[in-house]
Amino acid sequence: MLTGLNIAVIGGDARQLEVIRKLTELDAKLSLVGFDQLDHGFTGATKVNIDEVQFEEVDSIILPIPGTDQEGTVDTVFSNIEVKLTEDLLMRTPDHCVIFSGITNDYLNNLVQNTNRKLIQLFNRDDVAIYNSIPTVEGTIMMVIQHTDITIHGSNVAVLGLGRVGMSVARTFASLGAKVKVGARDSAHLARITEMGLTPFHLSELEQESKDVDVCINTIPHLIVTSKVISNMPAHTLIVDLASKPGGTDFRYAEKRGIKALLAPGLPGIVAPKTAGQIVANVLTQLLEEVKNEGKGLSS
Incomplete structure (x- = not known):
């Protein structure tokens, strides 16, 4: 009490x-x-x-x-x-x-x-962040369904970052049948991505790895999805940025390029x-x- x-x-x-x-x-x-x-x-x-x-x-x-x-x-x-x-x-x-x-x-x-x-x-706190990743993932799925004209199953999904949210997002999209690759810098994270049965890549290779993505989900609170990365993406790519404001995406360039980019912090409080x-x-x-x-x- x-x-x-x-x-x-x-x-x-x-x-x-x-x-x-x-x-x-x-x-x-x-x-x-x-x-x-x-x-x-x-x-x-x-x-x-x-x-x-x-x-x-x-x-x-x-x-x-x-x-x-x-x-x-x-x-x-x-x-x-x-x-x-x-x-x-x-x-x-x-x-x-x-x-x-x-x-x-x-x-x-x-x-x-x-x-x-x-x-x-x-x-x-790990407990809050891990519990909170559950509604975050559900909200992310909702946004992807709403803003694409393809199924998650069979789509090419890139998840950036393997923190507490990134891990949950990557695992869930893979379980829905997406072909998921995950970008990270830490060698331990790259090893964990492999152990999870997903495709790892180093974030320094993001420009090259973005060429075939249908959905890019960012969890890193630093500018990582730069104009160079966006310029390599297919025109239909959807970017969902889950990082805290202002996110990790060059939203101005994405709009200029005609690529839909959504900043979605605080998803649990919405969904x-x-x-x-x-x-x-x-x-x-x-x-x-x-x-x-x-x-x-x-x-x-």
Whole structure:
């Protein structure tokens, strides 16, 4: 139980509703910022403006999966009121206050460093990323079906990167009958691709390897699908970029060339927000128990 824990949930999309539901069930006291247009309420949770939050009593702040932008603005799907997380607000929190976010950026990193607060990136955790790869893969399949005129079965698919998402994507498309090749740099990853029964190639060979692809799925958050790579692709190729914004594709050149390129970060929140929210909520519950026990020394 999270009885006695004061938590500020600031912004977010439908995934946050599952987080709120779980935390209220565990008896946490919640202040909801950026939810003023949400129709239903939650017992134990109060909708407030950010200037109404008693930050002096807040044990934890839960941000949306994207965290903040580079100016500190938090995305609020259920409100039209701009919400910003600032250094002044964080300085009002107790020293043990922990901030949770899916990912981070320079603004958020500097914010917690300047205020000496702890930031936990949920998507840095293997458990969250692996569970989250399931709705990501399903969303990717949906996009490929919607935006191509061929079956996945028998198509030539290139997956770039063999991280936690890349591995799930490659395995699933292969199980659907696609001819999958996977690009990586790490020799251990290249060996794993071979062990999986897929075709490996080094990313330095991407220009050559792109000549016959029907679908290119990128998971690498750096510019990897360059104009040179795109210029070698067949005109019908579909690029699905799953990397966090701004992705790893030269979208301007793809458009100029007439190749459809889709930036699709946050797919779990689009195709399966309930499941994606439950994944985050379950992990958050464990971490908040630690905040409660270690930070305040409250009885569990």
